[in-house]
Amino acid sequence: xxxxIAIRDAFGAALKKLGEVNERVVALEADVGxxxxxxxxxxxxxxxxxxxxxxxxxxxxxxxxxxxxxxIPYVNTFATFLTSRALDPVxxxxxxxxxxxxxxxxxxxxxxxxxxxxxxxxxxxxxxxxLPGMTVISVCDAVETEKAVFxxxxxxxxxxxxxxxxxxxxxxxxNMDFQVGxxxxxxxxxxxAILATGYMVHKALEAAKMLEKKGISARVAxxxxxxxxxxDLLIDCAKTCGKIITVEEHSISGGLGSAVCEVLSETCPxxxxxxxxxEYSESGDYEEILEKAGLSGACIAEKAEKLIKGN
Amino acid sequence: xxxTKERREALEELCxxxxxxxxxxxxxxxxxxxxxxxxxxxxxxxLYQEKMYLPAPDDPDRDRFVLSKGHAVPMLYLxxxxxxxxxxxxxxxxxxxxxxxxxxxxxxxxxxxxVSAGPLGLxxxxxxxxxxxxxxxxxxxxxxxxxxxxxLQEGGCWEAAMAAAKFNPGNLIAIVDHNGVQLDGTNDEIxxxxxxAAKFRSFGWETLSCDGHDVSAxxxxxxxxxxxxxxxxxxxxxxxxxxxxxxxxxxxxWHGKPISDVDYQAALNELGGDAxx
Ligand SMILES: Cc1ncc(C[n+]2csc(CCOP(=O)(O)OP(=O)(O)O)c2C)c(N)n1
Ligand SMILES: [Mg+2]
Numbered sequence: 242x243x244x245x246i247a248i249r250d251a252f253g254a255a256l257k258k259l260g261e262v263n264e265r266v267v268a269l270e271a272d273v274g275x276x277x278x279x280x281x282x283x284x285x286x287x288x289x290x291x292x293x294x295x296x297x298x299x300x301x302x303x304x305x306x307x308x309x310x311x312x313i314p315y316v317n318t319f320a321t322f323l324t325s326r327a328l329d330p331v332x333x334x335x336x337x338x339x340x341x342x343x344x345x346x347x348x349x350x351x352x353x354x355x356x357x358x359x360x361x362x363x364x365x366x367x368x369x370x371x372l373p374g375m376t377v378i379s380v381c382d383a384v385e386t387e388k389a390v391f392x393x394x395x396x397x398x399x400x401x402x403x404x405x406x407x408x409x410x411x412x413x414x415x416n417m418d419f420q421v422g423x424x425x426x427x428x429x430x431x432x433x434a435i436l437a438t439g440y441m442v443h444k445a446l447e448a449a450k451m452l453e454k455k456g457i458s459a460r461v462a463x464x465x466x467x468x469x470x471x472x473d474l475l476i477d478c479a480k481t482c483g484k485i486i487t488v489e490e491h492s493i494s495g496g497l498g499s500a501v502c503e504v505l506s507e508t509c510p511x512x513x514x515x516x517x518x519x520e521y522s523e524s525g526d527y528e529e530i531l532e533k534a535g536l537s538g539a540c541i542a543e544k545a546e547k548l549i550k551g552n
Numbered sequence: 553x554x555x556t557k558e559r560r561e562a563l564e565e566l567c568x569x570x571x572x573x574x575x576x577x578x579x580x581x582x583x584x585x586x587x588x589x590x591x592x593x594x595x596x597x598x599l600y601q602e603k604m605y606l607p608a609p610d611d612p613d614r615d616r617f618v619l620s621k622g623h624a625v626p627m628l629y630l631x632x633x634x635x636x637x638x639x640x641x642x643x644x645x646x647x648x649x650x651x652x653x654x655x656x657x658x659x660x661x662x663x664x665x666x667v668s669a670g671p672l673g674l675x676x677x678x679x680x681x682x683x684x685x686x687x688x689x690x691x692x693x694x695x696x697x698x699x700x701x702x703x704l705q706e707g708g709c710w711e712a713a714m715a716a717a718k719f720n721p722g723n724l725i726a727i728v729d730h731n732g733v734q735l736d737g738t739n740d741e742i743x744x745x746x747x748x749a750a751k752f753r754s755f756g757w758e759t760l761s762c763d764g765h766d767v768s769a770x771x772x773x774x775x776x777x778x779x780x781x782x783x784x785x786x787x788x789x790x791x792x793x794x795x796x797x798x799x800x801x802x803x804x805x806w807h808g809k810p811i812s813d814v815d816y817q818a819a820l821n822e823l824g825g826d827a828x829x
Contacts, residue, residue, distance in 0.1 A: 270736070272702060272705075272734055272735045272736045272742055272743075273735060273736070274736045275735070275736055276735075280736070292736060292742050292743070293705075293743060294702065294705035294734070294739075294742045294743025295672050295673070295702050295703060295705040295706055295734065295735075295743075296705045296706055296707065296743070298706075298707060299707065321671070322671060325671065326671065326673070326706075355583040355584075355647045355655050356655040356656060356670070357647070357654040357655035357656050357658065357670065358654070358658070358670075359622065359654075359655075359656040359658075359668065359669070359670020359671060360655070360656065360670055523649060523650075523651075523654060524646075524647040524648070524649070524651065524653075524654045524655040525647070525648055525649030525650070525651075526648075526649060529649045530649055533649060
């Protein structure tokens with residue numbers, strides 16, 4: 242089995258590493274530094290670390306000010322609070338003025354499972370994806386996390402980085418080619434394409450293995466950049482496979498599935514099944530509530546088979 | 553009315569046994585928030601078992617309780633079970649898939665939960681809304697809102713404080729669980745909250761303070777607060793995060809840490825119970 246590293250641990254380590262080579266990088270935190278792991282940056286660079294307490298709105302507007310004066314702020318809190326309490330400055334200052342603020346939403350999806358729906362984040366992608374000029378990245382393993390943390394600093398303008406609490410298998414080699422806006426085909430196939438993002442990439446790979454046993458050849462792609470989305474790859478998937486399933490730890494409205502449908506309906510319409518949340522989830526073991534939401538490998542494989550059979 | 557000696561002793565005994573139940577449940581499920589539940593034990597228990605008018609969880613004239621610092625909900629569930637609003641056997645389903653007992657208060661799942669919570673900083677506004685509705689409907693219930701001191705760093709709390717002074721419903725009592733600790737550290741390390749009583753006073757509130765672990769003192773403070781009608785009232789309850797278990801006391805690390813077998817045994821030893829009890 243592949244080595245497991247929690248995305249948040251990889252994130253904290255990467256942010257610290259970035260701080261070592263880029264002095265313009267500062268980090269802001271709202272009292273969840275031990276959870277987001279921004280504390281690793283804070284311990285290394287106490288002068289460039291601002292823990293504002295439980296005040297996400299203040300933190301995010303402060304980040305706008307820092308960016309307006311030449312710094313590159315990485316803003317840390319739970320994805321759900323960043324895209325609810327702190328959404329106003331994201332819309333009104335950061336996206337509007339295309340500021341160099343990197344919004345790091347941790348514990349996304351259902352990954353903070355036991356805390357329950359109030360701490361899950363199932364509409365963050367829809368909130369940020371609709372903002373003009375906002376780059377939206379959602380990572381699936383430790384290597385990709387580090388690449389994304391560094392890539393965000395190089396990009397001009399705002400970035401939303403969707404992170405997770407979940408320990409995830411490391412699937413990429415250290416020298417992977419991570420390009421913002423370019424999806425990655427992880428497995429070739431021709432009967433159906435499973436497009437996944439974040440932790441769901443691993444579930445999609447599981448599903449593809451199950452489908453293979455049934456003689457179904459499934460392509461799996463990691464859509465790590467939700468915005469701007471890789472149009473060429475989507476169109477190629479539609480043309481090559483003819484049927485598409487999207488999988489995300491997010492509401493089926495407004496996230497990856499919606500983005501895929503928007504592109505394909507205008508370019509190459511094919512049947513698309515969107516998998517994700519259709520209602521609020523609940524407290525419970527992570528894998529158990531994912532399964533209940535239809536987001537296990539087996540559930541995805543079942544939906545893929547149905548789609549291929551045309552029902 | 554001051555607590556009689558009998559009532560005081562009964563409440564103290566109940567708080568001790570609820571603390572034991574709390575650590576037993578949190579140890580069993582290996583998730584949940586011990587620190588803030590223990591600091592609010594006397595506050596929640598005195599309200600639910602002594603002060604609040606609560607004939608039934610859906611009685612329209614009942615007093616309302618908003619657990620704005622929603623992570624302390626295990627102590628609220630224990631009190632709801634004590635009231636008979638939920639079966640005691642259900643307590644161990646806390647935070648498990650399919651349970652009515654969510655990790656944070658959920659008004660549409662759990663009988664006896666008046667307002668959902670989880671994201672900090674929303675409860676005082678919601679409580680104010682409930683208090684204003686009560687006044688319009690000519691009910692004479694009281695709305696209690698329990699806030700964390702770290703939570704008061706959220707600006708929205710102060711919008712609510714300002715609005716409460718303006719609309720003064722006359723039936724709103726805020727309580728601050730003033731334990732001096734939040735998640736990443738102490739209030740002073742993370743974001744000093746300063747003189748909370750002075751802040752509330754300057755927002756037009758009447759302020760009271762008491763030892764938040766002394767059931768008699770807290771009960772007296774509630775009685776006093778209920779006599780104040782020309783302004784909203786806040787009780788700053790001086791507490792200790794993790795109260796009752798020495799190695800948890802005052803430690804931010806015990807905000808939401810799973811309780812190991814060794815720590816569980818040590819906790820029970822201090823509380824005077826045994827692991828099989
Ligand atoms: C808006 C929001 N930000 C952050 C959190 C994460 N969080 C949960 S509890 C907590 C610390 C709370 O400290 P305090 O209010 O002092 O509560 P207590 O000490 O009584 O447990 C934090 C940061 C949250 N639940 N909501
Ligand atoms: Mg506190």
